[in-house]
Amino acid sequence: DAGVTQSPTHLIKTRGQQVTLRCSPISGHKSVSWYQQVLGQGPQFIFQYYEKEERGRGNFPDRFSARQFPNYSSELNVNALLLGDSALYLCASSLGPGQPNQPQHFGDGTRLSIL
């Protein structure tokens, strides 16, 4: 079975631009979470979506938004990019929230570089 897939793998943007990152969860998983991992730090929670609804949001500005589609895939959008947005963006899928016995499965991430 395919794991969590993210696209693109690498992306270079300039300040002020907008970016869309994509994630396809493991088949059967209905929950998708997004994390930002700055070099040398642990992942920071951005969003969780379950059944196409936002269920949790981290401490990120409104420039960050996301959505989940009927097939449970998800997009993360970041507007007005700043140099500090340079990071590895990780997507994780799980059966659903509130089920810690069902761990999150992570994709390999999208490396976003802002020039």
Place this chain on the structure above:
Amino acid sequence: AQSVTQLGSHVSVSEGALVLLRCNYSSSVPPYLFWYVQYPNQGLQLLLKYTTGATLVKGINGFEAEFKKSETSFHLTKPSAHMSDAAEYFCAVIVTGGFKTIFGAGTRLFVKA
């Protein structure tokens, strides 16, 4: 608020030596605790998890961790390090309700031949 602290950003051991990576958590309710491993240019892979029940948890690749409520710790150990264990390790806690996972800052493990 729940939080995770990993002691030591870098740990270096010799091949065959004991691996000990430290993690302390802060939680007002019984936590759900996890250890993940990250190899270069890859996502995170679950090593092991503690939810309820037995406090000594065994994971993949010979790793194990013990939940100690009195010490608010969840340290990761492996009796004998292999070169392939060199990676970044993250301790994490799930916020009650399961909507958010909080990660520690990570510990990079170096294994010397």
